[in-house]
Amino acid sequence: xxxxxxxxxxxxxxxxxxxxxxxxxxxxxxxxxxxxxxxxxxxxxxxxxxxxxxxxxxxxxxxxxxxxxxxxxxxxxxxxxxxxxxxxxxxxxxxxxxxxxxxxxxxxxxxxxxxxxxxxxxxxxxxxxxxxxxxxxxxxxxxxxxxxxxxxxxxxxxxxxxxxxxxxxxxxxxxxxxxxxxxxxxxxxxxxxxxxxxxxxxxxxxxxxxxxxxxxxxxxxxxxxxxxxxxxxxxxxxxxxxxxxxxxxxxxxxxxxxxxxxxxxxxxxxxxxxxxxxxxxxxxxxxxxxxxxxxxxxxxxxxxxxxxxxxxxxxxxxxxxxxxxxxxxxxxxxxxxxxxxxxxxxxxxxxxxxxxxxxxxxxxxxxxxxxxxxxxxxxxxxxxxxxxxxxxxxxxxxxxxxxxxxxxxxxxxxxxxxxxxxxxxxxxxxxxxxxxxxxxxxxxxxxxxxxxxxxxx
Amino acid sequence: xxxxxxxxxxxxxxxxxxxxxxxxxxxxxxxxxxxxxxxxxxxxxxxxxxxxxxxxxxxxxxxxxxxxxxxxxxxxxxxxxxxxxxxxxxxxxxxxxxxxxxxxxxxxxxxxxxxxxxxxxxxxxxxxxxxxxxxxxxxxxxxxxxxxxxxxxxxxxxxxxxxxxxxxxxxxxxxxxxxxxxxxxxxxxxxxxxxxxxxxxxxxxxxxxxxxxxxxxxxxxxxxxxxxxxxxxxxxxxxxxxxxxxxxxxxxxxxxxxxxxxxxxxxxxxxxxxxxxxxxxxxxxxxxxxxxxxxxxxxxxxxxxxxxxxxxxxxxxxxxxxxxxxxxxxxxxxxxxxxxxxxxxxxxxxxxxxxxxxxxxxxxxxxxxxxxxxxxxxxxxxxxxxxxxxxxxxxxxxxxxxxxxxxxxxxxxxxxxxxxxxxxxxxxxxxxxxxxxxxxxxxxxxxxxxxxxxxxx
Numbered sequence: 043x044x045x046x047x048x049x050x051x052x053x054x055x056x057x058x059x060x061x062x063x064x065x066x067x068x069x070x071x072x073x074x075x076x077x078x079x080x081x082x083x084x085x086x087x088x089x090x091x092x093x094x095x096x097x098x099x100x101x102x103x104x105x106x107x108x109x110x111x112x113x114x115x116x117x118x119x120x121x122x123x124x125x126x127x128x129x130x131x132x133x134x135x136x137x138x139x140x141x142x143x144x145x146x147x148x149x150x151x152x153x154x155x156x157x158x159x160x161x162x163x164x165x166x167x168x169x170x171x172x173x174x175x176x177x178x179x180x181x182x183x184x185x186x187x188x189x190x191x192x193x194x195x196x197x198x199x200x201x202x203x204x205x206x207x208x209x210x211x212x213x214x215x216x217x218x219x220x221x222x223x224x225x226x227x228x229x230x231x232x233x234x235x236x237x238x239x240x241x242x243x244x245x246x247x248x249x250x251x252x253x254x255x256x257x258x259x260x261x262x263x264x265x266x267x268x269x270x271x272x273x274x275x276x277x278x279x280x281x282x283x284x285x286x287x288x289x290x291x292x293x294x295x296x297x298x299x300x301x302x303x304x305x306x307x308x309x310x311x312x313x314x315x316x317x318x319x320x321x322x323x324x325x326x327x328x329x330x331x332x333x334x335x336x337x338x339x340x341x342x343x344x345x346x347x348x349x350x351x352x353x354x355x356x357x358x359x360x361x362x363x364x365x366x367x368x369x370x371x372x373x374x375x376x377x378x379x380x381x382x383x384x385x386x387x388x389x390x391x392x393x394x395x396x397x398x399x400x401x402x403x404x405x406x407x408x409x410x411x412x413x414x415x416x417x418x419x420x421x422x423x424x425x426x427x428x429x430x431x432x433x434x435x436x437x438x439x440x441x442x443x444x445x446x447x448x449x450x451x452x453x454x455x456x457x458x459x460x461x462x463x464x465x466x467x468x469x470x471x472x473x474x475x476x477x478x479x480x481x482x483x484x485x486x487x488x489x490x491x492x493x494x495x496x497x498x499x
Numbered sequence: 500x501x502x503x504x505x506x507x508x509x510x511x512x513x514x515x516x517x518x519x520x521x522x523x524x525x526x527x528x529x530x531x532x533x534x535x536x537x538x539x540x541x542x543x544x545x546x547x548x549x550x551x552x553x554x555x556x557x558x559x560x561x562x563x564x565x566x567x568x569x570x571x572x573x574x575x576x577x578x579x580x581x582x583x584x585x586x587x588x589x590x591x592x593x594x595x596x597x598x599x600x601x602x603x604x605x606x607x608x609x610x611x612x613x614x615x616x617x618x619x620x621x622x623x624x625x626x627x628x629x630x631x632x633x634x635x636x637x638x639x640x641x642x643x644x645x646x647x648x649x650x651x652x653x654x655x656x657x658x659x660x661x662x663x664x665x666x667x668x669x670x671x672x673x674x675x676x677x678x679x680x681x682x683x684x685x686x687x688x689x690x691x692x693x694x695x696x697x698x699x700x701x702x703x704x705x706x707x708x709x710x711x712x713x714x715x716x717x718x719x720x721x722x723x724x725x726x727x728x729x730x731x732x733x734x735x736x737x738x739x740x741x742x743x744x745x746x747x748x749x750x751x752x753x754x755x756x757x758x759x760x761x762x763x764x765x766x767x768x769x770x771x772x773x774x775x776x777x778x779x780x781x782x783x784x785x786x787x788x789x790x791x792x793x794x795x796x797x798x799x800x801x802x803x804x805x806x807x808x809x810x811x812x813x814x815x816x817x818x819x820x821x822x823x824x825x826x827x828x829x830x831x832x833x834x835x836x837x838x839x840x841x842x843x844x845x846x847x848x849x850x851x852x853x854x855x856x857x858x859x860x861x862x863x864x865x866x867x868x869x870x871x872x873x874x875x876x877x878x879x880x881x882x883x884x885x886x887x888x889x890x891x892x893x894x895x896x897x898x899x900x901x902x903x904x905x906x907x908x909x910x911x912x913x914x915x916x917x918x919x920x921x922x923x924x925x926x927x928x929x930x931x932x933x934x935x936x937x938x939x940x941x942x943x944x945x946x947x948x949x950x951x952x953x954x955x956x
Contacts, residue, residue: 048512049578055505121506122590122881133579133653151608153883153918195878196590215923221930222877420679421652424579426610461610463920466672473678 050127059289067108068327073391074366082498101279123152128294133422142445154189156460161283166193175268176200180255183382184216186274191225201225208249230255253358275311284317306456308433309337312390335402343376346404367394371490377480380468381429408479413472428460507584516746522777524565525784530848531823539955558736580609585751590879599902611646613917618740623650632725633657637712640839641673643731648682658682665706687712710815732768741774763913765890766794769847792859800833803861824851828947834937837925838886870929885917
């Protein structure tokens with residue numbers, strides 16, 4: 043065991059990144075622009091501004107500025123829970139008997155329990171700076187809603203969260219964390235919005251969906267003076283903010299002279315993966331270094347590995363712009379797996395373009411294998427991982443076991459996005475051996491992919 | 500804002516303490532010895548050894564060795580989640596507008612969610628070293644059971660947890676964390692033990708009590724070959740292990756040349772408080788420095804502020820030794836407050852003796868005031884605190900507000916023992932304004948104190 047590398051590499055506060063990195067600036071093929079679904083034309087800052095804060099709309103469309111200064115107010119908040127540690131998984135290595143060196147960037151040491159806070163605080167800051175009263179959003183499992191409620195509480199902004207009704211009822215604890223941070227949490231579909239009332243009327247007793255919650259949150263934002271809508275993944279602005287993960291990871295590796303061979307992240311909408319890999323992909327794009335980069339997705343929702351690279355709606359409700367991405371079709375309904383954060387039908391345009399250009403690989407893994415990895419990790423590394431994060435753990439373990447066979451001393455780095463304290467229903471199912479796997483059939487996928495939108499010319 | 504002191508002071512791994520500090524060695528009045536309830540005589544290592552591991556029995560009775568080496572295997576585990584940060588509460592100070600400098604030692608960054616892991620790993624290590632098969636314990640709210648299951652999983656020991664039946668049913672998530680770490684969790688009273696069967700027969704449908712769970716765990720330990728019983732608080736050995744909290748705190752303060760004026764900790768059985776204050780009290784005892792030290796307890800279970808300093812049973816079931824401590828009587832039943840870890844009728848003998856000698860102060864606070872402080876802290880410091888820890892937050896805020904009045908720039912240090920992710924039922928009650936306070940009447944206390952045991956001569 044190399045005692046020179048500590049178990050946890052913490053950067054000093056003055057070593058923390060002062061700028062986000064925008065990987066689009068170095069991409070030869072830029073991600074395709076967001077389109078107005080009515081006209082088929084690329085959206086302008088002006089068109090996005092009634093929905094998003096102006097500064098965020100600018101960041102969304104900025105394909106050229108490589109480094110964007112992180113405002114001091116955001117850096118001050120980051121210092122409350124960052125730098126996040128880069129952990130050397132000595133105990134996991136020992137358990138596996140692998141010569142590989144495994145590192146993970148742990149983003150779960152904050153009350154939102156995940157990396158989502160990195161973008162939530164940025165979005166709340168720009169909303170505050172623009173003089174807004176508040177923001178609206180949707181949340182499924184609740185990580186994003188929790189992160190946003192924390193960020194809004196810090197800046198004294200009103201926070202209105204539309205929470206998918208089934209989660210609202212089944213995850214009362216997440217709801218209460220949000221309420222403790224002063225957010226109003228409304229089960230969706232609600233009677234607050236036109237779209238909510240309409241859905242309730244058409245489908246009495248419905249327990250809601252993320253698509254419906256998005257539609258309600260967007261309507262709530264645009265129908266109230268001084269409100270805007272915010273989103274926790276998929277968007278390029280979110281990946282920009284999340285680049286803090288990768289920048290810190292790289293700074294920590296550099297500090298100890300460690301060269302990563304492989305970088306692994308779970309991918310739902312792509313916010314964590316995109317943030318983690320950005321600076322590494324940047325080096326690849328500039329020809330300065332090479333890395334294997336692996337996006338891990340659930341076999342039950344395999345947008346990269348089995349989806350189509352095409353323009354699609356970002357939401358099931360079809361109220362959002364069209365984005366070019368790997369998608370399973372906005373009507374795709376994944377099976378009831380336990381990684382709520384990875385149940386999105388599409389994938390960030392940036393990540394999709396990088397994948398299409400062959401700069402990153404993708405792999406899908408099954409749920410029970412993921413929980414096996416989660417259990418092993420929890421027992422030896424002392425952290426109960428979120429089901430989402432455990433997708434990355436699974437592949438990191440698989441790669442470390444390959445190193446055991448070949449005797450290679452590879453440096454494997456993966457993103458541990460968060461903790462599983464609010465996912466114990468899933469762990470209970472696993473502990474009781476009641477968990478099963480589900481993989482959509484080719485027919486399932488063909489059906490939802492057949493409904494991709496036709497772009498107006 | 501003094502930018503020279505970072506938001507989080509992390510020690511380097513090589514700055515972590517290599518020895519625990521045993522404050523008893525410096526106490527002029529030693530804590531009164533544990534007595535055999537049958538004979539009234541002090542217990543020997545030999546008498547304790549059928550229940551406790553031998554090494555732990557020795558530590559329990561060692562009043563003289565000031566420093567005890569932390570075995571390398573335990574230090575290796577500590578490095579997985581320690582050093583814990585000493586956080587400068589810049590945002591809380593700003594919110595309060597106080598000239599005081601507030602620091603908190605945060606022990607919640609591990610899956611057990613509290614400081615309990617510091618002693619759990621030590622107790623599991625000595626059990627393993629003695630060649631035992633496993634250990635038994637009881638748990639109420641579940642922090643201790645979780646910590647012990649993590650520690651046992653690490654060393655490959657069997658872990659049998661008797662969980663108070665009402666908690667087993669109401670806190671299924673804690674139960675599942677323990678199961679994920681491989682522990683067997685039995686609702687108490689169970690049909691596994693004589694005492695459990697007897698209680699179930701006498702009180703059909705009972706939801707159990709901590710006293711009953713202790714009795715079952717002790718019976719299970721003594722009736723199985725290769726098992727011992729372990730306990731997470733109250734005992735002197737536990738305070739010894741928990742001294743790591745205070746030693747790290749002191750090292751972090753020293754590193755930045757900060758002299759604490761006041762040290763505040765919540766006190767249930769005394770494990771966190773005793774651990775946090777040990778090195779500071781040591782300096783007081785040796786005449787090297789002076790500090791105000793405040794133990795904070797719930798008004799609903801006020802052992803220090805309203806109890807009696809006398810020999811009493813450590814457990815409601817009266818199977819454990821007699822300890823001299825501040826007690827409300829082993830039959831005292833606190834109201835259903837939400838700080839499960841502070842519902843103990845007595846107090847560590849060490850803390851009791853220090854209090855009786857005037858080396859520390861004590862203060863009791865009411866539940867709603869505690870949750871007000873918790874909410875404020877969560878909103879500005881980004882950590883959702885455990886209800887137990889929030890008792891210390893309450894008094895730290897009160898003291899910081901006094902400094903605001905007087906203009907004093909005091910350095911206030913408090914222990915933030917853990918997170919409240921499994922206490923959302925309590926937060927929900929607070930959010931819904933359904934929380935109330937309960938303070939026992941003098942008559943209530945007189946009644947339970949009248950039943951103190953008579954020591955055989």
